[in-house]
Amino acid sequence: MIKVKNLHKSFGDNEVLTDITAEVDAQEVVCVIGPSGSGKSTFLRCLNRLEEITSGEVLIDEVNIADPKTNIDVVRQDVGMVFQHFNLFPHKSVLDNVMLAPMKLKRDSKEEIRSRCLTLLEKVGLADKADAYPSSLSGGQKQRVAIARALAMNPKVMLFDEPTSALDPELVEDVLAVMKDLANEGMTMVVVTHEMGFAKEVGDRVFFMDEGRMVEEGTPMEVFDETKHERTREFLSKIL
Ligand code: ADP
Ligand code: MG
Numbered sequence: 001m002i003k004v005k006n007l008h009k010s011f012g013d014n015e016v017l018t019d020i021t022a023e024v025d026a027q028e029v030v031c032v033i034g035p036s037g038s039g040k041s042t043f044l045r046c047l048n049r050l051e052e053i054t055s056g057e058v059l060i061d062e063v064n065i066a067d068p069k070t071n072i073d074v075v076r077q078d079v080g081m082v083f084q085h086f087n088l089f090p091h092k093s094v095l096d097n098v099m100l101a102p103m104k105l106k107r108d109s110k111e112e113i114r115s116r117c118l119t120l121l122e123k124v125g126l127a128d129k130a131d132a133y134p135s136s137l138s139g140g141q142k143q144r145v146a147i148a149r150a151l152a153m154n155p156k157v158m159l160f161d162e163p164t165s166a167l168d169p170e171l172v173e174d175v176l177a178v179m180k181d182l183a184n185e186g187m188t189m190v191v192v193t194h195e196m197g198f199a200k201e202v203g204d205r206v207f208f209m210d211e212g213r214m215v216e217e218g219t220p221m222e223v224f225d226e227t228k229h230e231r232t233r234e235f236l237s238k239i240l
Helices: 040-046 072-078 094-105 110-123 139-151 169-184 196-202 220-225 230-239
Strands: 002-011 014-024 029-033 055-060 079-082 157-161 188-192 205-210 213-218
Touching: 002 040, 014 040, 014 213, 029 040, 029 196, 040 157, 040 188, 072 079, 079 139, 094 110, 094 139, 110 139, 139 157, 139 169, 169 188, 169 196, 196 220, 205 220, 205 230, 213 220, 213 230
Parallel strands: 029 188, 029 205, 079 157, 157 188
Antiparallel strands: 002 014, 002 055, 205 213
């Protein structure tokens, strides 16, 4: 579903991603771990062209999104993204936040979109909050709305950038549970996270990044229990 070949990304003359080659299969859940500043967010943002790609290829379902001729709107429909900060529109209701993107697309009728988005709110456990405004929700509820909003475009891939890092600890589990459900339904997911429990339980594979490079990748067991690289071991010893 995702193929990254020799990806380089620079900001000015600062190269922050160096020669990354990686693949994510359809229905696979890949967790990306690594120290702060190692390029995890930039890597994720290159997968839906929130960042221009300096060189290399990023294929989503065989479409090279690095090609400037590729329609960015099509890329964004296929690749949903959930950020650490939820970026909901404060003056719109929960349901309107979720409906916004598909309404802009004008592909389906308003009634169809409304009914689909209500189903998504049900899925994330917030059907009763459809008419509420974001300010009345907890951080965990806001993040679940953000997940529903990303799903409203029927993406082929979902990207999560530290979706639980800004949440109070007691709200983290609800969000992880929604992500786990999504994984069990077969969604292809790339998740930047510090939740090692989630990575072990839900992740099919783990990528460890350091200084803009993909240092190590493997199953959670390989990366956590049979760690090959000293740098990975050092990182894990600090966080586990
Ligand atoms: P991580 O998500 O692993 O913490 P990032 O991808 O956010 O790492 O950042 C990797 C490096 O790229 C950092 O050195 C950061 O300062 C730099 N960087 C990220 N975004 C920008 C930007 N828009 N402009 C310039 N430098 C950036
Ligand atoms: Mg980051």
